[in-house]
Amino acid sequence: MTKRLEPHIAIETQDLGRSFKTYSKSEGILASLRGFWDRKYEERVALAPTNLRIESGQIIGLVGANGAGKTTFLKLLSGLIHPSSGTAQVLGYSPWERKPEFLSQIALLLGQKNQLWWDLSPMDSFALLTEIYDKDAALSRKRLAMLAEILACGHVLKTQLRRLSLGERMKMEIIGALLHEPKILFLDEPTIGLDIVAQTSIRNFLVEYVKLQGPTVILTSHYMDDIAMLADRLLLISKGQFVYDGTVDSFVAKTEQKQKISFSLAAPLDQDFQINPQIFLKAGEQEFSFSVLGHELPPALAKVAAFPQVHNIRIEEVDFEDVIHSFLEKESRVLSPGHSESP
Amino acid sequence: MRLARLRFTLQKYLRLYFAFFRASFVADLEFRANFITRIITDVIWYAAQIFTFEVLFLHTNKLGDWNVDQTRVFLGIVFVVDAFYMIMFHDNLDRMNTSIRKGDLDLLLVKPVSSQFMLSCQRISTAMIGNLGIGTAWLIWSIAQLPDISWLNLLWLLVLLPCGVLAVYCLRFLFSASALIFTQAESVMYLWYQIYRLGLRPDSIYVPWLRFAILTIMPVGFIASVPARAILEPASYGLFAWVLLWTVGLMIFTSWLWRLGLKKYSSASS
Amino acid sequence: MVTSLIEVAVWTGIFRGLQATTLGGFGLDNYLAYAIWGSFVARISVTWNYESRMIEEIESGSINVLLSRPTSFYEYYLFQFFGYKVVTTFISLLVPLTAALWFDLPIFLDRLPLALLLIFYYLILVHTLSFCIATIAFHLNRVHSFTVAKNLSLWLLSGELIPLDLLPDFWRGILLNLPFANAVYIPVGYITGRGDIALLQQGFLTTTIGIIFFGLLARLSWQSGIRVYTGTGA
Numbered sequence: 077m078t079k080r081l082e083p084h085i086a087i088e089t090q091d092l093g094r095s096f097k098t099y100s101k102s103e104g105i106l107a108s109l110r111g112f113w114d115r116k117y118e119e120r121v122a123l124a125p126t127n128l129r130i131e132s133g134q135i136i137g138l139v140g141a142n143g144a145g146k147t148t149f150l151k152l153l154s155g156l157i158h159p160s161s162g163t164a165q166v167l168g169y170s171p172w173e174r175k176p177e178f179l180s181q182i183a184l185l186l187g188q189k190n191q192l193w194w195d196l197s198p199m200d201s202f203a204l205l206t207e208i209y210d211k212d213a214a215l216s217r218k219r220l221a222m223l224a225e226i227l228a229c230g231h232v233l234k235t236q237l238r239r240l241s242l243g244e245r246m247k248m249e250i251i252g253a254l255l256h257e258p259k260i261l262f263l264d265e266p267t268i269g270l271d272i273v274a275q276t277s278i279r280n281f282l283v284e285y286v287k288l289q290g291p292t293v294i295l296t297s298h299y300m301d302d303i304a305m306l307a308d309r310l311l312l313i314s315k316g317q318f319v320y321d322g323t324v325d326s327f328v329a330k331t332e333q334k335q336k337i338s339f340s341l342a343a344p345l346d347q348d349f350q351i352n353p354q355i356f357l358k359a360g361e362q363e364f365s366f367s368v369l370g371h372e373l374p375p376a377l378a379k380v381a382a383f384p385q386v387h388n389i390r391i392e393e394v395d396f397e398d399v400i401h402s403f404l405e406k407e408s409r410v411l412s413p414g415h416s417e418s419p
Numbered sequence: 420m421r422l423a424r425l426r427f428t429l430q431k432y433l434r435l436y437f438a439f440f441r442a443s444f445v446a447d448l449e450f451r452a453n454f455i456t457r458i459i460t461d462v463i464w465y466a467a468q469i470f471t472f473e474v475l476f477l478h479t480n481k482l483g484d485w486n487v488d489q490t491r492v493f494l495g496i497v498f499v500v501d502a503f504y505m506i507m508f509h510d511n512l513d514r515m516n517t518s519i520r521k522g523d524l525d526l527l528l529v530k531p532v533s534s535q536f537m538l539s540c541q542r543i544s545t546a547m548i549g550n551l552g553i554g555t556a557w558l559i560w561s562i563a564q565l566p567d568i569s570w571l572n573l574l575w576l577l578v579l580l581p582c583g584v585l586a587v588y589c590l591r592f593l594f595s596a597s598a599l600i601f602t603q604a605e606s607v608m609y610l611w612y613q614i615y616r617l618g619l620r621p622d623s624i625y626v627p628w629l630r631f632a633i634l635t636i637m638p639v640g641f642i643a644s645v646p647a648r649a650i651l652e653p654a655s656y657g658l659f660a661w662v663l664l665w666t667v668g669l670m671i672f673t674s675w676l677w678r679l680g681l682k683k684y685s686s687a688s689s
Numbered sequence: 690m691v692t693s694l695i696e697v698a699v700w701t702g703i704f705r706g707l708q709a710t711t712l713g714g715f716g717l718d719n720y721l722a723y724a725i726w727g728s729f730v731a732r733i734s735v736t737w738n739y740e741s742r743m744i745e746e747i748e749s750g751s752i753n754v755l756l757s758r759p760t761s762f763y764e765y766y767l768f769q770f771f772g773y774k775v776v777t778t779f780i781s782l783l784v785p786l787t788a789a790l791w792f793d794l795p796i797f798l799d800r801l802p803l804a805l806l807l808i809f810y811y812l813i814l815v816h817t818l819s820f821c822i823a824t825i826a827f828h829l830n831r832v833h834s835f836t837v838a839k840n841l842s843l844w845l846l847s848g849e850l851i852p853l854d855l856l857p858d859f860w861r862g863i864l865l866n867l868p869f870a871n872a873v874y875i876p877v878g879y880i881t882g883r884g885d886i887a888l889l890q891q892g893f894l895t896t897t898i899g900i901i902f903f904g905l906l907a908r909l910s911w912q913s914g915i916r917v918y919t920g921t922g923a
Contacts, residue, residue: 156525158682176531184529191526195446207438208532210431236449456834463841471850475703478713478855483706613691617698624702 086132086260086292087153091162093125094148122148124317125162130294132259135286137307137324138296141400145316146296150262153294154184167259180209183258187265190237190245191252197234198248202255209256216255223251227281243274250278254285261293267302279305300399304328312400320403331403335373336392338365342385351376435532436540443543454546461502461550465557468494468619483623488564489651493621495558496576496643500583502551508588510542515595516604524684535677539592568650575649575659579641582666586641587615589669596676618642638665693788696724713855715883722794722881723852727873729785731849733778733808734872735840736819739770743823744832747914763907767816774812778805797882803889804876811871811896817903824907827914848874854883865891868899 097117123145130136140146151157153164155171155178164171169178192201206216224230229247232240237248250266266282267275283306286293297303303310303324310327312320320327340363349357352375355366368376373391380389447453472494476487485493515538518524527537562568591611598607618639622630633640645662648655704710704717712720743766789796822839826832844850846869853864853874864870875892878884 151525154529156528174528179529179531182529184526186525189523189526193442193446195449196442200442200445204438204442207435208530210531452831452834456838459838460834460841463838463845467841467845467850470845474851474855475712477857479707479709481706481708482703610691613695616695620699620702624706625698626701626705629698 084131085129086134087128087130087164087166087294089126089128089153089162089164091125091127092123092152092159092164093121093161094123094152094157095119095121095160121316123152123159126318128311128318128321130292132292133290135293135295135306135308137303137310138294138313139298139300139303139310139400140296140313144313146313147264148316149313150184150264150294150296154182154262155179156184180256181258182260182262183253183256184262185249185253185264185266187246187268190249192237192245192248194238195236197236198240198251199233201237201248202252205252205255211256219255219257220251223254223285226284227251227277243270243277246270246274246278247281250281257289259291261291261295263293263295265296265298267297267299275299275301282306312403314400327403331399333370333393333399334367334402335370336365336367337373337376337380337389338363338392339380339383339389340364340387341383342387351379432532432536435536439541440543440545443541444545447545450546454549457544457546458549458553461505461547462553465498465550465553468497483621485621485623485647485651488561489647490621491561492558492565492651493643493647495554495561496580496583496646497619498554499551499558500580500587500642500646502547502554503580503584504587504591506544506547506551507584508539508591510544511539512588512591512595514542515592516599519599528681534681535674539588562650565651571654572650575654576646579646579649579659579662582662583642583646585666585670586638589666589673590614590637590639592673593676596680599680615639615642618644621647634661635665638662638669641666692728693725693784696728697721700724713852715852718792718794719881719883720852721792722789722796723877723883725788725794726785726796726877726880727849729781730808730877731844731847731873732781733774734811734815734847735843736770736815737836737840739766739773739816740819740822740836741833742766743819744826744836747823747826748830748832763816763820763911766820767813770816771809771812775809778808795882796880800880804880807871807876807879807889807892807896810893811868811876814868814871814896814899814903817900817907820907821903821910824910824914827917843869843872846870847872848877852878852883854878866895868895871896 096119098120126149138146138149148157152159153166153171155174158172167178167181169175171178192198193204196204202216202220203213206213220233221230224233227247227250229244229251232244233248237245240248246266253261253263267278270278279302282293282295285291286306293306295302295306307324310320310322310324311318312327344362345357345359347359349359351357351366352368352372355368355376357364357366377389377391380386469491472482472490473487475482476490480486482490518538524534524538527534530537594607594611598604601607614637617625617629617633617637619642622633622640622644625633630640634645641662645658649659700717700720704712704720710716743762746762788794818839822832822835825835846864846867848864848870849872853861853870856864865875871892875884875888879886879889879892
């Protein structure tokens with residue numbers, strides 16, 4: 077059933093939710109036997125009933141810890157799985173009906189998976205995709221040339237996929253996903269596992285592509301840089317619930333970026349040492365690691381550097397998961413069903 | 420209107436199949452050694468089948484209902500149907516389980532094309548075309564040795580050959596699907612091959628209940644026994660109609676089962 | 690076991706279609722015995738796993754590991770292979786034995802020990818042949834297709850498809866003089882009474898010649914392979 081959406085709304089969900097029944101398996105023979113006719117089912121909520129409206133042309137950054145529900149959400153919107161509750165309209169279609177007219181307007185990119193053939197050159201795989209999407213061959217070739225130029229990978233179009241580097245392969249997968257001019261892009265971890273150069277290259281491409289073609293994009297990523305550079309709107313999901321819906325800037329402002337300092341000493345510390353009012357280094361230890369807020373870094377670093385015979389000083393950005401965790405600790409506000417914020 | 424749509428869909432899928440063929444051929448060219456080894460392997464397999472029957476006929480005039488010339492025709496049909504199956508479906512169905520378990524199915528499901536079609540037909544073993552040539556040559560030669568054949572016989576043969584290929588496809592598909600459900604891929608595949616072997620011998624040699632079984636529940640009898648009858652014996656229209664109907668029925672059943680499986684998949688995956 | 694059932698169905702069918710009650714001088718129950726024992730013995734005399742392992746080790750392994758073993762590569766795998774085969778043989782022996790006793794098939798049980806001895810002796814040849822194939826991995830990729838071709842050819846020559854005594858004299862002579870008939874026909878023919886002790890003796894002889902021939906070939910192939918591997922010229 078297709079519902080008439082307001083023209084500028086590409087995606088709309090009403091109480092869209094998904095849970096899985098798993099049965100808890102106990103240890104031991106007796107418990108297993110008992111479990112044979114008396115199964116205790118647990119309901120695991122992958123996505124709590126959600127109401128969202130996404131306008132055409134918006135770039136949504138969807139972030140969350142592993143298992144938070146990002147992929148479930150994407151799979152629901154792309155029609156791969158059925159919801160347990162609620163409805164959704166994507167481009168006016170109900171995704172899980174999987175109508176060909178709907179499917180030819182969306183693209184799904186799964187970061188770790190290849191849709192292109194391993195033994196073919198990307199060029200040959202693209203010819204196949206052109207046929208699958210029933211596109212005009214000449215137009216498709218023109219489009220390919222344009223995309224390859226922006227991604228600067230035209231020189232390897234005729235090389236077999238398995239001979240390409242990971243970054244080049246990802247670029248080809250992206251072209252493959254965009255070849256049929258989809259109106260909606262679902263990008264699941266597009267830069268995962270790539271080196272910095274490839275990541276930057278792909279990010280820049282996406283910025284340019286979005287400017288040119290104006291698709292609606294939902295992008296999931298572990299890398300804050302992906303989101304910061306591309307997304308108009310940030311959705312943070314935790315344990316199946318959307319806990320933040322706003323701009324990237326206000327999210328960054330709400331979370332204070334911490335830095336982790338680690339170092340080791342040539343000899344164990346002879347007495348306790350204070351870095352700042354919250355952080356103490358214990359006597360008798362040699363390896364140390366602690367996190368400080370951005371503005372606390374210089375004085376902390378100065379104190380560490382003042383130690384005689386200090387080695388292996390490392391400064392790292394705190395894991396993104398920790399950023400989310402600290403955000404959740406600070407903000408216990410949850411977006412309730414029936415209430416959604418759009419900037 | 421509906422007819423036009425059907426025609427359009429058929430044209431689209433035909434074009435797509437041709438695209439699969441082209442892509443598979445290019446991919447197969449990479450492995451030139453494969454062309455040769457597959458031909459050698461299958462030639463030995465053909466030789467083994469021929470060898471078995473020829474030796475048996477040294478000691479008898481008839482095997483089941485047929486003499487040596489007729490049995491050779493039967494074998495020719497076995498080779499041709501087997502070759503078509505190996506070219507069109509074998510690789511795809513062999514990989515079905517692994518690709519589903521690896522999660523590759525998702526990428527197929529978002530395409531605006533039948534997922535069953537993609538899964539079953541995408542990869543074509545063009546390296547086996549040589550075998551099809553050999554099998555066809557043997558078939559034509561053995562038919563030429565027969566004293567009398569009519570055009571009607573040949574026509575029926577041409578109709579029933581695709582039924583054989585499709586019946587094998589459906590059976591193999593069902594076996595692969597059950598291997599997925601019962602996660603016993605190897606044993607199920609072994610069982611499949613043993614049942615397939617039953618179809619490699621003329622159905623007339625089996626006891627009545629087994630013969631019935633291979634023409635109904637496990638229709639490996641469609642592979643060669645029934646098509647061979649079309650050309651070796653007076654037309655048995657009842658039997659031929661049965662084959663046609665049952666093949667169509669199997670295709671519908673397979674398609675229904677696939678859709679059911681997809682529903683389960685989309686309700687179960689996490 | 691399913692294979693045996695299929696064989697029973699096929700041979701019963703073949704006899705139904707005959708105009709006589711014997712084929713080549715033997716009745717249906719003899720062929721059933723042959724088929725059941727034949728599929729059992731065929732499983733013992735074929736190797737896929739161990740050959741693949743040897744190939745893989747040569748394709749991927751370091752030469753130091755290969756050369757630094759106290760026992761040679763050949764012996765190492767021979768013991769493993771043998772151990773596995775002997776154990777599985779005695780376990781799976783129950784199936785054809787039960788079938789034979791249940792259906793009262795013509796089996797000379799007193800001949801079984803010698804037949805088993807021949808089979809185990811033949812396994813040395815099987816291993817040597819596998820070893821030869823594995824050494825190809827020093828020179829080429831994708832040796833697996835050689836394994837497939839080899840096993841298929843042996844299948845054809847072994848007598849698993851059909852007892853070799855049904856062949857015309859000329860061909861029978863050739864095949865019986867090749868060692869590969871020991872994979873199925875000679876031991877199973879002996880047990881089912883299609884041949885006598887002379888057949889078995891011929892089997893031992895041809896196997897011995899085969900072991901010597903392929904053994905020499907294996908040695909040459911290994912040495913050539915090692916030379917290529919260590920880059921000291923070939």
